[in-house]
Amino acid sequence: MNQSTIQEGKSLAIVAYITLIGVLIAFFMNQEKRNSFTSFHIRQALGLWLLYFIMGYIVSGFDSWMLTYSFWIFFSVLFVYGIAGAITGKLHNVPLLGPYFQKLFKSLG
Template sequence: MDQNTIEEGKQMGIVAYLTLLGTLIAFFTNQDKRNAFTTFHVRQALGLWLLFLAMGYVVGIFDDWNITYSWWIFFSVLFIYGIMGAISGKTNKIPLLGDLFQKLFKSIGQ
């Protein structure tokens, strides 16, 4: 991936992590001009948001502040890691889950 591709896709890569709606906006704006950098970050962000929603339901069942705080901290760190990668122009996969997200959503951007 060359520097020009990264610079063109950086803005939508950052938007992808902001909200689930941001991920959808980045996905649909990337449909016209396929940017590999944006596609990478859309896959990572989509995986994080879907896991966040699914795990949020499970964590809500426990009704314990310690579990809830741990869950928020865990996902906050992962989202910050992804956003920092998009800002710095790097394609670092999310720890533990990045490879899975790239495989699950490989049809995005093809």
């Protein structure tokens, strides 16, 4: 992947991490002109957001502030890692889960 591809796709890659709506915006805007850098980060962000909502539903059933804070810290670190990779133009998988997200959503770009 060359530097111009990364520069063209950087803004949509960052948008993908902002909200679940951001993932959808980035996905549909990336359909016109497929950018592999953007597609990589869309798959990562979509996986993070879906897992965030699923795990959030499960964690909300427990009445434990330690579990809740651990949940928030875990996902905050993963989202910051993903956004930092998008800003710096790197294709680093999100720790622990990134390769699974790439396999699971490989048809998205």
